Amino acid sequence: MKLQRSREWWLARARREGDAAIGAGMSALDPLPEAKPTGATGMNVEEARIAFGKFVNLMRRRKGLTIEELAKEADLDVSDLLVIEDHIEYTPDPRTIYKLAQTFDVSQQRLMQLAGLVVANDVGFRLEAVRFAARSEAVEKLNVEEASALEAFIGVLSEREPQRSK
Amino acid sequence: MTVEVSRIYLLDVATGASIDAELRDGIEQEQLDDWRTKWQPALAVVLQELAGRGVPISQWPQSWHWNWDQKSARVQGLLSYRGLCVVAQGETQGLAQIDLTKSCQESRQAGRPLVYLDYLEVAPWNRREIQRPTRFRGVGTALLSAAVQLSLDEGFKGRLGLHSLPQADDFYRGMGMTDLGPDSNYQGLRYFEMTADHARAFLDEED
Numbered sequence: 001m002k003l004q005r006s007r008e009w010w011l012a013r014a015r016r017e018g019d020a021a022i023g024a025g026m027s028a029l030d031p032l033p034e035a036k037p038t039g040a041t042g043m044n045v046e047e048a049r050i051a052f053g054k055f056v057n058l059m060r061r062r063k064g065l066t067i068e069e070l071a072k073e074a075d076l077d078v079s080d081l082l083v084i085e086d087h088i089e090y091t092p093d094p095r096t097i098y099k100l101a102q103t104f105d106v107s108q109q110r111l112m113q114l115a116g117l118v119v120a121n122d123v124g125f126r127l128e129a130v131r132f133a134a135r136s137e138a139v140e141k142l143n144v145e146e147a148s149a150l151e152a153f154i155g156v157l158s159e160r161e162p163q164r165s166k
Numbered sequence: 167m168t169v170e171v172s173r174i175y176l177l178d179v180a181t182g183a184s185i186d187a188e189l190r191d192g193i194e195q196e197q198l199d200d201w202r203t204k205w206q207p208a209l210a211v212v213l214q215e216l217a218g219r220g221v222p223i224s225q226w227p228q229s230w231h232w233n234w235d236q237k238s239a240r241v242q243g244l245l246s247y248r249g250l251c252v253v254a255q256g257e258t259q260g261l262a263q264i265d266l267t268k269s270c271q272e273s274r275q276a277g278r279p280l281v282y283l284d285y286l287e288v289a290p291w292n293r294r295e296i297q298r299p300t301r302f303r304g305v306g307t308a309l310l311s312a313a314v315q316l317s318l319d320e321g322f323k324g325r326l327g328l329h330s331l332p333q334a335d336d337f338y339r340g341m342g343m344t345d346l347g348p349d350s351n352y353q354g355l356r357y358f359e360m361t362a363d364h365a366r367a368f369l370d371e372e373d
Contacts, residue, residue: 003315020306
């Protein structure tokens with residue numbers, strides 16, 4: 001199917017469309033908000049969430065910040081950060097992930113995967129997340145092993161997903 | 167299957183500039199990845215905000231009947247159908263799926279074959295009820311134009327049928343499609359059909 005029209009033809013139609021919401025078919029209906037986006041299938045969601053909570057905890061401490069200070073820097077609620085670090089059953093919303101990814105300077109998509117909001121497709125990433133969760137203990141100060149585990153995992157979080165072959 | 171690419175133009179809402187875009191007559195893995203990693207998170211933000219604010223369902227932008235698993239499964243299944251998409255600035259801006267096995271219901275053309283638009287969705291950032299201001303205008307119209315052209319190519323004379331989302335009803339009426347009323351088999355979505363005459367006017371070269 002080829003459809004060739006002038007730039008003016010297309011732009012005139014775009015203008016006519018205005019703010020109209022165009023959609024068709026039952027599959028185009030939006031999902032219910034109570035139903036959360038599919039969790040990280042393939043990766044044990046709990047493991048990923050543990051890794052996510054630990055990651056936030058360690059990154060915060062590496063920056064030498066209290067929860068309150070991080071909340072201020074990332075423009076987030078203190079209560080949100082508290083449950084993220086301590087309660088694995090809590091799923092943060094995408095805006096929170098976005099702010100954290102910016103604050104920690106890591107890939108937003110990767111952090112989404114870690115938080116269980118979207119699916120990670122590469123096995124390597126899942127393994128790294130599990131390994132990270134297993135290696136880091138929650139203590140008052142970062143010890144040498146935690147620091148190196150964190151450094152290694154920041155590297156993984158900064159990488160993009162590998163392109164899949166078609 | 168080779169995907170045919172047509173050069174089209176969208177309107178950048180913020181600047182009023184013309185944006186180069188591609189109309190592609192196939193849906194590929196890139197589109198599904200965009201849906202999963204970009205559309206879904208963008209939509210989730212709005213859905214959760216609405217739920218959190220305690221906005222009554224009657225005031226939500228449209229009917230929110232699908233859960234994520236169902237919707238995700240349907241979208242991931244698009245690869246096996248005839249699809250259309252619009253791509254601009256490296257991102258999928260709109261998706262549509264075509265069914266060539268259905269027949270017309272409108273009295274003047276009842277029983278004749280038509281292109282049935284099984285699914286048409288525009289990226290959340292191009293939808294006013296999701297994001298203001300929106301990014302691009304013209305995505306939905308481009309997908310409809312492509313579906314009509316496909317109907318001509320198939321020898322169906324531009325005949326087109328679809329079940330409209332509630333907030334799109336006025337748009338389809340405005341472009342001259344016949345409103346055949348709510349369809350109880352499709353969660354009460356209204357069924358619209360485009361006749362051959364309307365199709366010719368819709369794809370007219372003149373402007």
